[in-house]
Amino acid sequence: xxxxxxxxxxxxxxxxxxxxxxxxxxxxxxxxxxxxxxxxxxxxxxxxxxxxxxxxxxxxxxxxxxxxxxxxxxxxxxxxxxxxxxxxxxxxxxxxxxxxxxxxxxxxxxxxxxxxxxxxxxxxxxxxxxxxxxxxxxxxxxxxxxxxxxxxxxxxxxxxxxxxxxxxxxxxxxxxxxxxxxxxxxxxxxxxxxxxxxxxxxxxxxxxxxxxxxxxxxxxxxxxxxxxxxxxxxxxxxxxxxxxxxxx
Amino acid sequence: xxxxxxxxxxxxxxxxxxxxxxxxxxxxxxxxxxxxxxxxxxxxxxxxxxxxxxxxxxxxxxxxxxxxxxxxxxxxxxxxxxxxxxxxxxxxxxxxxxxxxxxxxxxxxxxxxxxxxxxxxxxxxxxxxxxxxxxxxxxxxxxxxxxxxxxxxxxxxxxxxxxxxxxxxxxxxxxxxxxxxxxxxxxxxxxxxxxxxxxxxxxxxxxxxxxxxxxxxxxxxxxxxxxxxxxxxxxxxxxxxxxxxxxxxxxxxxxxxxxxxxxxxxxxxxxxxxxxxxxxxxxxxxxxxxxxxxxxxxxxxxxxxxxxxxxxxxxxxxxxxxxxxxxxxxxxxxxxxxxxxxxxxxxxxxxx
Numbered sequence: 001x002x003x004x005x006x007x008x009x010x011x012x013x014x015x016x017x018x019x020x021x022x023x024x025x026x027x028x029x030x031x032x033x034x035x036x037x038x039x040x041x042x043x044x045x046x047x048x049x050x051x052x053x054x055x056x057x058x059x060x061x062x063x064x065x066x067x068x069x070x071x072x073x074x075x076x077x078x079x080x081x082x083x084x085x086x087x088x089x090x091x092x093x094x095x096x097x098x099x100x101x102x103x104x105x106x107x108x109x110x111x112x113x114x115x116x117x118x119x120x121x122x123x124x125x126x127x128x129x130x131x132x133x134x135x136x137x138x139x140x141x142x143x144x145x146x147x148x149x150x151x152x153x154x155x156x157x158x159x160x161x162x163x164x165x166x167x168x169x170x171x172x173x174x175x176x177x178x179x180x181x182x183x184x185x186x187x188x189x190x191x192x193x194x195x196x197x198x199x200x201x202x203x204x205x206x207x208x209x210x211x212x213x214x215x216x217x218x219x220x221x222x223x224x225x226x227x228x229x230x231x232x233x234x235x236x237x238x239x240x241x242x243x244x245x246x247x248x
Numbered sequence: 249x250x251x252x253x254x255x256x257x258x259x260x261x262x263x264x265x266x267x268x269x270x271x272x273x274x275x276x277x278x279x280x281x282x283x284x285x286x287x288x289x290x291x292x293x294x295x296x297x298x299x300x301x302x303x304x305x306x307x308x309x310x311x312x313x314x315x316x317x318x319x320x321x322x323x324x325x326x327x328x329x330x331x332x333x334x335x336x337x338x339x340x341x342x343x344x345x346x347x348x349x350x351x352x353x354x355x356x357x358x359x360x361x362x363x364x365x366x367x368x369x370x371x372x373x374x375x376x377x378x379x380x381x382x383x384x385x386x387x388x389x390x391x392x393x394x395x396x397x398x399x400x401x402x403x404x405x406x407x408x409x410x411x412x413x414x415x416x417x418x419x420x421x422x423x424x425x426x427x428x429x430x431x432x433x434x435x436x437x438x439x440x441x442x443x444x445x446x447x448x449x450x451x452x453x454x455x456x457x458x459x460x461x462x463x464x465x466x467x468x469x470x471x472x473x474x475x476x477x478x479x480x481x482x483x484x485x486x487x488x489x490x491x492x493x494x495x496x497x498x499x500x501x502x503x504x505x506x507x508x509x510x511x512x513x514x515x516x517x518x519x520x521x522x523x524x525x526x527x528x529x530x531x532x533x534x535x536x537x538x539x540x541x542x543x544x545x546x547x548x549x550x551x552x553x554x555x556x557x558x559x560x561x562x563x564x565x566x567x568x569x570x571x572x573x574x575x576x577x578x579x580x581x582x583x584x585x586x587x588x589x590x591x592x593x594x595x596x597x598x599x600x
Contacts (some may be wrong), residue, residue, distance in 0.1 A: 054408045094430040098346035105353045153404040156397065161302075177342035 019126060020210050021111040026058040028070055028202025034238040035193045036082040046133050071100075074195050085194045092189050096196045099181065099188070103196075105202040106174040109159055110167050114217060116150040118164060124213050164214075172220050175204075186233070190230040193234070201234045260300070260307040263293040263381055266462045267502055269492045271377065273359065274318050275306045277455030281322060283491040284446045287330035295381040297390070318455075319348075322448055332447050340442055344449045347434065347441075350427055355456055357402050358424030358470065361417070364398040369467045423471045428457075432477040439486065446487065453480070454487045459486065540547075 018026070040060075047053060050061040052068045059068035060076070067076045077083070085093055115126050130146060131139030134208050159167075178188075178200060187193045188200070207221050209245050220227060227242060261275040269291075270276050282289050300307045302316040308324060315324045325331060326398065333341060370391075378394075379387045406423075407416045431453060440446045441453070460471045461484055474481055494502065497548050541547045 053410075055410075056408075090433050091436070094433040095346065097426075097430050098343070098350040099435075101353045102346040102349035105349045149404075152400075156401040156404045173345065177345045180338045180342040181346075183339075244379065 002220060019129060020115045020206060021108060023210065024108075024111055024203045024206035025070065025205055026202070028058070029058050029073055030197060030200040031201050031234060032070070032073065032077070032084075032236060035084055036077060038082065041115050061223075084192070084198075087192065087216070088189055088194065096189065096240045098193055099178070099196050100199055101179065102174060103199050103203060106170055107207070108109060109154065109157070110171050111207070112150055113154060113159055113162070113167050114212065114214070115161060116147050117154055118214070120213055121233075122147065146162065164216075168213070168216055168220050171195055171207075171217070172223070175221055175227060177222050177226050178204075182226050184226070187230075197230075201231055205231045205235065217220070257288065257289040257308070257310045258292050260292050260296075260305055262305050263295050263375065265505075266303040266464065267494070268458050268488070269427055271459065271463070272305060272357070273455040273459065274304070275455075277318050277451045277459055278306045278321050280446075280451040280454045280487060280491060281325070281448055282330075282464045284451060285330045287325060287328075296383055296384070298386060304527070316488045318452075332445070332451075335356045335445075336442055336447060339370070340447075341385060342435075344447060347431070347449055350430065350599050351456055353453055354423040354427035357406060359456060359459070359537065360398045361402050361420050362465060362467055362470065364395045365402065369523045372466060373463070421469055424470055428470075428473055428477050428480060435479050435483060437479070442484070450483070450487065454484055455481065457484050458488060461488070531596070 030040075030042075048057045048059070049055055053066050054068045056068050059066055060073055062076075065076070067073050085096060088096065089091055114121055116122060127143045130143040134142060141142075151160060162170075182188055185191070187197045189196070204227055208218050208228070210218075212218075259275075259278060262272040262280065264269050264270045268276065269279055279291060283290075294305070297305050298301055301314055302315055304316065306318075306321065308315040308321045310324065310328070313324075315321050322331075326333075333344065336344070362369060364370055375391045378391045382390055402416060402420060406419055410480070411419075435441055438444075441449045457474060457480065460474050461481065465471060538547075542549070
């Protein structure tokens with residue numbers, strides 16, 4: 001199995017509809033596929049969220065299988081005989097899973113918080129973008145519906161009680177831990193990439209590059225120079241080079 | 249050990265039971281952390297989250313400040329130089345953060361689900377305990393509110409619209425088991441996660457898993473899995489033995505409580521007075537049937553009294569001894585003229 005067809009990404013045009021959390025998840029999955037040397041096609045759909053089996057993007061379509069979200073994708077690819085972490089010992093694998101949980105519980109929730117709960121970003125970015133491809137009244141109703149769902153989720157884990165600076169502080173603590181673990185290495189566990197690298201790259205790269213009316217988010221991540229280099233390196237190795245190779 | 253020296257610091261907590269110092273995992277974690285760092289602090293078993301600023305326990309009162317939330321309490325204690333993690337390297341501190349996130353993300357939802365949403369546990373164990381412990385008005389509100397909050401958390405974070413309850417439950421338990429395996433690998437052969445002295449990660453793991461050791465949950469899936477991870481089980485037992493030794497009185501009351509509970513369960517399973525209850529039920533049923541038959545007139549009992557008979561000797565005639573007399577059923581269908589009809593019947597009887 002060397003080719004994969006990916007029904008990834010949630011938009012007709014990535015510039016119009018896709019939002020920070022979805023963009024980050026898509027990038028993580030893309031990085032994972034690149035690192036496994038799997039070829040895929042990206043298909044952009046307005047209703048990708050409704051097509052996905054769990055309501056989340058991106059999702060992967062391989063023949064008759066539909067797989068969505070990062071962890072199930074990792075499990076699926078592993079079942080097909082592609083794994084990035086087989087060379088690690090048990091302890092390292094356990095640590096890798098722990099750091100993946102850290103990224104899941106801090107960075108992903110922070111992205112959701114910024115996108116859907118922060119009033120400025122919601123008004124200036126999220127609301128117009130999420131409804132961009134629908135006509136009135138759907139372009140007002142659908143963003144509100146989604147906002148209600150995301151805020152319900154955030155409040156169930158107590159994130160709506162946090163203030164914006166507190167969330168930035170959480171992101172900073174998470175980055176600090178990641179930076180400490182990365183150290184001077186090329187990747188988190190030695191000189192070969194693992195699933196953790198794909199996940200971290202997707203989220204940090206998105207936080208760094210996305211343009212938001214609030215610049216504080218990117219500044220938080222930029223304090224860690226080794227994480228910056230790490231993102232740049234993966235971007236060069238797995239995205240720019242690969243793209244060139246595919247284009248040829 | 250550390251109780252009572254310093255009146256400036258106190259920790260408000262949920263009470264303990266079943267041999268663990270508190271029934272709440274957050275309280276357990278903070279208590280373990282306090283014991284590890286030997287901070288002079290007083291544990292106050294208030295069982296009342298009403299006055300807590302975030303509406304939950306534990307609450308740390310320290311020099312006029314009030315702090316809630318496990319990580320906030322840890323950092324507050326650390327600022328006052330009461331900590332356990334000073335000797336750790338940067339990498340180890342990062343590991344603690346990562347594994348804490350793992351516990352919070354994978355293990356706690358399943359454990360909370362087991363305490364609060366699993367119907368049998370909630371009805372038999374959780375709700376009775378909290379209703380007994382809580383003050384009057386809160387006991388009417390808090391258990392169901394916490395149940396709802398836990399269920400929402402599980403559903404919104406782990407599930408999606410199309411997921412059934414069973415699928416959700418399976419997913420939660422599967423993740424929790426995986427998390428235990430990972431923790432077990434991380435612990436390895438060590439006494440504590442980072443060598444021979446306990447750290448804040450040990451406190452968190454202890455808080456999460458200690459209830460599984462002691463509380464008699466009706467759902468045993470996680471408990472059995474923890475038993476399989478021998479080193480984790482021993483780890484929790486070690487902290488319980490070393491840092492929360494029971495005083496003789498406490499051990500005594502615990503034993504009494506356990507005896508009482510086992511008696512109660514015996515009583516509940518045996519159904520006492522079973523025969524008596526069956527007999528009473530039978531009597532009531534028969535009585536009801538007979539009175540129905542009498543009232544609706546299917547059976548008629550007549551008291552024949554002779555006016556001249558002074559002895560009061562009354563003879564009872566059962567109408568069933570005679571061939572069926574359909575006239576007497578008319579009373580069922582005709583409400584008017586009842587009196588006349590009956591009189592006529594009586595006369596007929598006498599003539600007979």
